[in-house]
Amino acid sequence: MEYTIGSIAPIFLFPFFAFVINAFIGRKLPRHGDWLSVIAIFISFLFALRIFFDFTGTFATDYYIHKVFNWFDLSAGTQVFKVNMGIYIDNMTAVMLLMVTGVATLIHLFSTWYMHDDPRYGRFFVYVSLFTSAMIGLVLSDNLLSVFIFWELMGFCSYSLIGFYYEKEKAGNASLKAFMTTRAGDVFFLLGIVAIWQVVGSVSFVDIYAAIADGKFANQQVLGIGLATFAGFCVFMGTIGKSAQFPLQVWLPDAMMGPTPCSALIHAATMVAAGVYLSLRTYPLMVAGDLTHFIALIGAITAFGAATIALVQTDLKAVLAFSTISQLGYMVIGVGVGSYNAAFMHLITHAVFKACLFLSAGSVIHSVHEQEMPRLGGLRKKLPFTFLAMMCCTLAIAGVPFFAGFVSKDRILGDALFWGVFAGQNKVWMIVPILGFAGAFLTAFYMFRMMFLIFFGKPRDHHLYDHCHHEHIGFNSNVPLLILTVFTLGFWYCGTLTGQSFGKVFGAKTEWFKILIEAPKVEKFVGRSNQEFSSVDTRIKTELPKAVYHHQSGYSGPSANNEHGLHSAHTYGAIGSIIIAFSGIFLAFLMYIKGSVKPMADTFKGWTKALQNRYYFDDLYVGVLIQKAMIPFNRALSSFDMGIYDRFAIDGWAKVNRVAFKASRWFDDVIVDAVGVDGTGVAVNLFNLVLRIVQSGKIQFYFIVLVITLASYVWSVNL
Amino acid sequence: MISLASYLIISIILFVIGLMVMIARKNIVAILLGIELILNAAALNFVAYSKFVTNNLDGHIFALFIIVVAAAEAAVGLAIVIRFFQLKETIHIDEATQLRN
Structure with a gap:
């Protein structure tokens, strides 16, 4: 089977377009466009099935497909700063794709029954389609940056789906809690991406694997600990947040406030699976970081x-x-x-x-x-x-x-x-x-x-x-x-x-x-690093x-x-x-x-x-961490903001500006207006007076002037 | 043999007379006559220099041109005087102050 963008991208694009169409005109479609979402994810499933059988048919552990295209390039001089997007498919991706699309198809199908008398029936499918396409995108990603993008997209979708019954206050709070808690892990994840970038110069999985094999991480230190340990820990913090591991597990039980099919999607096919999938993808980094x-x-x-x-x-x-x-x-x-x-x-x-x-x-x-x-x-x-x-x-x-x-x-x-x-x-x-x-x-x-x-x-x-x-x-x-x-x-x-x-x-x-x-x-990834615009396609049968x-x-x-x-x-x-x-x-x-x-x-x-009370973790986070630490901290920051930053920086700047304004106005009034503009007029007037005397209109006077001028010219030449 | 200086003296006399006429007289026609005198002084100079300094006919030809230009100029000047007279019923030079200021 030939792998082109055309045979891979539809897996992601079908649910994504279903999301776009449903989001904008779903209300006008028959049945609020649920059939669109279901059919789209089913087509994705068929594509995934094709890839799955192709990969499992080869029975080769080393087989992977890596297609890269340049996303943007901010290189300047010797500083290389290229960001590539790409598709990375190996056996794990193939299996994962089949699972995600298959389970999501059945969940979509079930949702048409479960949600059928819900007043926001159409909107549910909008979110679910986006959620699924984000997960598919994450699975297909070849680098940590696009993983992070889809990761956050899923965070948003889970937020909207958990808070789907937003009339209930608990659902609204639960959605916020889920978003904020996973966000705590995401911050570390982003830090980890930056740390990896600093060493590898790229965040593509292939490049990371190659860098690990080359030992690029070996002697790098950050904050006194090994960089591989630091980066691995940060990436794993992303997993902790997304896959609800201790100590960031508090969001997941509340996530059941959403509709049950969405719980199935979050708990099974998409969200929490993404965390474990990420730590499996970065497994060599975890090993390198001990x-x-x-x-x-x-x-x-x-x-x-x-x-x-x-x-x-x-x-x-x-x-x-x-x-x-x-x-x-x-x-x-x-x-x-x-x-x-x-x-x-x-x-x-x-x-x-x-x-x-x-x-x-x-x-x-x-x-x-x-x-x-x-x-x-x-x-x-x-x-x-x-x-x-x-x-x-x-x-x-x-x-x-x-x-x-x-x-x-x-x-x-x-x-x-x-x-x-x-x-x-x-x-x-x-x-x-x-x-x-x-x-x-x-x-x-x-x-x-x-x-x-x-x-x-x-x-x-x-x-x-x-x-x-x-x-x-x-x-x-x-x-x-x-x-x-x-x-x-x-x-x-x-x-x-x-x-x-x-x-x-x-x-x-x-x-x-x-x-x-x-x-x-x-x-096996050594030397495959930094092959941009390439389509590395290995088919080494073991x-x-x-x-x-x-x-x-x-x-x-x-x-x-x-x-x-x-x-x-x-x-x-x-x-x-x-x-x-x-x-x-x-x-x-x-x-x-x-x-x-x-x-x-x-x-x-x-x-x-x-x-x-769930081991008082909620009490710990809300009662101690938020009430005792975050809110006072917040107050301190806010008083800094109001008392120092606003008072001195903003208001002080205003004062400086006022003085500058006055000086500028004086300059304008005195120098520009009085001297420059009016002065020009006065000067012209003065010349006018002189010229008026000269230009009397008496022709004979002109003659005299002419003669005197000529004579003085001749005189000066002779001298 | 009449020397170059004599010619030049005549020429200067002509020029000064013309100049004085132009400056002193108030009659426009007289002023035109003064201009003619000045032109003739110049033409005389040309001829004199041509004869005593360069020894060729360039100065003579120039003198002829000056006479032609003077004729034309006199015609134009007189035409202006006639129009001016029609306008102001006088040919007094001090009335011609339209170009003032």
């Missing part, structure tokens, strides 16, 4: 902490929101421990099942108009299709074998186990796998708690239950859920039923995901590795060559996570179905309170 331990720790804290908060949530969407934070934590653990392939796989599998979970939640909410779980119950008879979809996704997220979540999460945990315990590091880092496994247990527990509370038992609120209509199969209501449900099965991603080396399906020779996705080998199933995660952390250790760690990890998943489910069963174990809220009152 940040992997820090990243793993952040991920572990997030994964475990969010899981504990999810235990006590009663709002259906809040549980899902915290589970998203927790699962993102697993992805970040994966990045940190060097489990590149599994982290990306978890990104994809999570996108699928979390989109499905949110759409199912939307279906439940739309059917019963209630999202407090204690008032629901027994809904599986009324909503059989939603129940099926949600059950499969819950099994997937809980890590039950045969489902996608098990495959990816188990690999991350296996790698984390090896990394923390067997890789010969400081024993302190055992905390990462311990928190990971504990979080997995809690995940299984709280997800099944949610399932049991919604779909099992007796209806707790008969009024709500009776008003819920029996669910019928509908093209845009539950078909998207069922399509997503199909892809919650594990074999799509690993080629075997369980993700282990047994139970191959449909004669899969290899594990496509494992082979195609691997951490960028920076060495030998298929013989022991494909040997260690399944593409682990690239410390002691990566200890295959035996990895293998045993993965065996323990797999057994451990199966036991943990089932014990979590069993505990939830005992508590919420049989009732033989009492919920422990009364036993751990202090803890429950802390969890319900």
Whole structure:
């Protein structure tokens, strides 16, 4: 397949044009132009599918396509300042594109059902189209600058979608909170881009990889720390903000104030995935900056902490929101421990099942108009299709074998186990796998708690239950859920039923995901740097590795060559996570179905309170950081502004100006007007007087003058 | 042999008479006559110098030209005088002050 701008750009442009058209004339179109958005994203999906099959068909890990064009050029003399835009597609991009467009198509389709009686139906599709196109643009970007542009575009879209029901004050506040919190990370991200630019002279991924391989980062220092560490940390702060990692996780739970399909889009296909995608793209930088331990720790804290908060949530969407934070934590653990392939796989599998979970939640909410779980119950008879979809996704997220979540999460945990315990590091880092496994247990527990509370038992609120209509199969209501449900099965991603080396399906020779996705080998980018206006198109086919199933995660952390250790760690990890998943489910069963174990809220009152308040992070940020630090700081700045800057600089400048004005006016009046203008007139008048005497009109007088003049001339010549 | 100085003296006398006429007389026709005298003084100079200094006919030819120009000038001058007389009913030079200021 030939790659030209014409075959790549439409993926981005179709949803973007749908956004433009809908934004301006959507109101006049039939059905407010929703069909335009749906068709546009579906066409993008077809393009993405074409690219996906082309890339996966080659089965080459080193295959990438890089098209660059000059955006603007501010070079002056020897100072080179060129900004290029470009498209970078490798296997990861291809998979990501397919996921984004595929999930977004189904979410668009579901939205036509979920939002159909909303007064701002058209506007929703405007935002959703822009959101999706921004994510596609981000995925296609070849440099950090355009990533940042699309990143901010998504920030804006999430802001408008979270605040979609702006009549509710909470929604407005939540949208502001999401925007501001992610902005805190974005500032660091921009700083990181600048730091990288300073060293590499470009922000293209290819150039960054080449610079890392060349060791350009090696001896650079900034503020006493290595520049790679600084830049990597700053870029990772962007991920922390966007992917809601500790300590900037506070925005994501509030983001559920938006319409549920938009939550699905934010939590699954676009926004939070962008953060992890970025840290995967800049993974060589993280390694060069020696940040992997820090990243793993952040991920572990997030994964475990969010899981504990999810235990006590009663709002259906809040549980899902915290589970998203927790699962993102697993992805970040994966990045940190060097489990590149599994982290990306978890990104994809999570996108699928979390989109499905949110759409199912939307279906439940739309059917019963209630999202407090204690008032629901027994809904599986009324909503059989939603129940099926949600059950499969819950099994997937809980890590039950045969489902996608098990495959990816188990690999991350296996790698984390090896990394923390067997890789010969400081024993302190055992905390990462311990928190990971504990979080997995809690995940299984709280997800099944949610399932049991919604779909099992007796209806707790008969009024709500009776008003819920029996669910019928509908093209845009539950078909998207069922399509997503199909892809919650594990074999799509690993080629075997369980993700282990047994139970191959449909004669899969290899594990496509494992082979195609691997951490960028920076060495291969050397010499490809700064090829402007070029279309670098590498198609180096790698030998298929013989022991494909040997260690399944593409682990690239410390002691990566200890295959035996990895293998045993993965065996323990797999057994451990199966036991943990089932014990979590069993505990939830005992508590919420049989009732033989009492919920422990009364036993751990202090803890429950802390969890319900989300570890007081909101209080910390709003109460301490904003009230105690930011507002006084703000006041100080404002008093500086009013007292010093305004008073002395602005007013003082005014005084200076007034004096200058007076001087200038004096100059104008005296020198220019009196001397220059009037003086000219007076001088002319004087000449006039003289000339009037001379020009008497008496011809004979003229003769005399003439003669005297001539005579004096002759006289002077003779002399 | 009449010397160059004699010619020049005659020429100066003619010129001064012409000049005095031009300056002193108030009659326009008289002024024209004075101009004629001055022109003739100049022509006499040309002829004298031609004879005693350069020894060729350039000065004579110039004198002829001066006579022609003087005739033409006298014609134009008299025409102006006639028009002036028609306008002012006098030929007194002090009445001709239209170009004043």
